[in-house]
Amino acid sequence: MRAETQAVVDEIRQSLTLLRRHLDWDNALKRLEELNALAEDPQIWDDPHEAQKLMRERSNLEDKIERVRGLEQRIDDALTLYELGATEEDEDSIKEAHEQLVQIKAETDKQETESLLSGEADANDxxxxxxxxxxxxxxxxxxxxxxxxxxxxxxxxxxxxxxxxxxxxxxxxxxxxxxxxxxxxxxxxxxxxxxxxxxxxxxxxxxxxxxxxxxxxxxxxxxxxxxxxxxxxxxxxxxxxxxxxxxxxxxxxxxxxxxxxxxxxxxxxxxxxxxxxxxxxxxxxxxxxxxxxxxxxxxxxxxxxxxxxxxxxxxxxxxxxxxxxxxxxxxxxxxxxxxxxxxxxxxxxxxxxxxxxxxxxxxxxxxxxxxxxxxx
Known part of the structure; x- marks a missing residue:
């Protein structure tokens, strides 16, 4: 892999590692399972305020997890395209894959910054x-x-x-x-x-x-x-x-x-x-x-x-x-x-x-x- 592309890939992987750490990945997955189980319980709506609070937490956590998974899938797809281009000596595919990786890097940088905003009242005015x-x-x-x-x-x-x-x-x-x-x-x-x-x-x-x-x-x-x-x-x-x-x-x-x-x-x-x-x-x-x-x-x-x-x-x-x-x-x-x-x-x-x-x-x-x- 060319040095320029390898550097982009390394930076993306570093950002994804930080995103998982900030999200506390294993505990986040466990908590999402708990929230999904609670959402299936009809009695949760006996307290509408608490139910809405849990649903917001579930939606927010699910969104963060899916965004990380989506970025990981996209980098795999881009690397597959790059490797295919390199095998067939197809410069257009190599260029396209590199551009995709640069775009993914910009998005991981943005996600990494937003992951810092995880405090109790951070979303507020x-x-x-x-x-x-x-x-x-x-x-x-x-x-x-x-x-x-x-x-x-x-x-x-x-x-x-x-x-x-x-x-x-x-x-x-x-x-x-x-x-x-x-x-x-x-x-x-x-x-x-x-x-x-x-x-x-x-x-x-x-x-x-x-x-x-x-x-x-x-x-x-x-x-x-x-x-x-x-x-x-x-x-x-x-x-x-x-x-x-x-x-x-x-x-x-x-x-x-x-x-x-x-x-x-x-x-x-x-x-x-x-x-x-x-x-x-x-x-x-x-x-x-x-x-x-x-x-x-x-x-x-x-x-x-x-x-x-x-x-x-x-x-x-x-x-x-x-x-x-x-x-x-x-x-x-x-x-x-x-x-x-x-x-x-x-x-x-x-x-x-x-x-x-x-x-x-x-x-x-x-x-x-x-x-x-x-x-x-």
Missing amino acids: CYLEVNAGAGGTEAQDWAQMLVRMYTRWAEAKGYKIEWVEESEGEEAGLKSATMVIRGPNAFGWLKTEAGVHRLVRISPFDSQARRHTSFASVWVYPVIDDTIEIEILDKDLRVDTYRASGAGGQHVNKTDSAVRMTHLPTGIVVQCQNDRSQHKNRATAMSMLRARLYEHELRKREEAAEAEAATKTDIGWGHQIRSYVLQPYQMIKDLRTGVEKGNAQGVLDGDLDDFLEASLAYHLDRGSQRSEQETA
């Missing part, structure tokens, strides 16, 4: 919050740049964006902003973006053109439906109302329609000002709080110690996940995975996929290591 760190106008301008970056990324994915809250800076930028990003696997893609983001640049607000370092924090949590029960006691909740500001239009500033909720046991704070109705803003804020508490529980289950620490860290040195250097050189580096990109403007325009895929793989590997340690 998500809330994304950006808050400026200390530093006044510098940090507030950086927060606005991050909001623009995530907006561009979401638009490129075909996701929809709904604004929940936006608090403008005194001179420029944003003190804070919250949006809902709606689309398949929105939370799964963005969940690892939570953390502190650091910017180094020549300040456009400094008359002496000095280099400044700014920080902003990002928080991502899933939109959840009413079937997920999150108990919030009245005694644990403080509700404040205030006059809205920002992009909501002049009418929102005439009454104290904006709502801020603080969950006292965890210190989690959410706020909403996207509607002139305080009642609607209160309902949205409550949905956001339920989602934040749900995400908080997910983190506790995954990494209890780190999750607890993350809720208490300052927006500053020592806690950043990514560094964006625009001066004296251009380099954006993820401090967890080591991924670097020199095209800083491209990243700030929403080219985030390399960072997202690497951080998802990083967290998946860490989860696997923890499981192995627990088993040992």
Whole structure:
């Protein structure tokens, strides 16, 4: 087999091995058998909600298994065509087989990336919050740049964006902003973006053109439906109302329609000002709080110690996940995975996929290591 084609085949087989590992192949087949048996039991529909949940799990698992099997069958067919062409010295068949293998490789690469999105709430829409760190106008301008970056990324994915809250800076930028990003696997893609983001640049607000370092924090949590029960006691909740500001239009500033909720046991704070109705803003804020508490529980289950620490860290040195250097050189580096990109403007325009895929793989590997340690 020619070296170029052999390299493609090796990469496909490596991807298929990873897909099987991520799917936990033997256990996935066993679980599908269990779900098929349950589906044949008429009594399952005595609880329609539970039945629908099981049917969704069955359909999702069956789809993943069949896609791997389909790719394995296609690579076998392409290799058979290649071997036949090589035996008969048929260059057209060899070329066709190679093109099929290249196409299969592209599909396995896509499946490998999607296999990383296997968390409990990865398929959900998500809330994304950006808050400026200390530093006044510098940090507030950086927060606005991050909001623009995530907006561009979401638009490129075909996701929809709904604004929940936006608090403008005194001179420029944003003190804070919250949006809902709606689309398949929105939370799964963005969940690892939570953390502190650091910017180094020549300040456009400094008359002496000095280099400044700014920080902003990002928080991502899933939109959840009413079937997920999150108990919030009245005694644990403080509700404040205030006059809205920002992009909501002049009418929102005439009454104290904006709502801020603080969950006292965890210190989690959410706020909403996207509607002139305080009642609607209160309902949205409550949905956001339920989602934040749900995400908080997910983190506790995954990494209890780190999750607890993350809720208490300052927006500053020592806690950043990514560094964006625009001066004296251009380099954006993820401090967890080591991924670097020199095209800083491209990243700030929403080219985030390399960072997202690497951080998802990083967290998946860490989860696997923890499981192995627990088993040992």
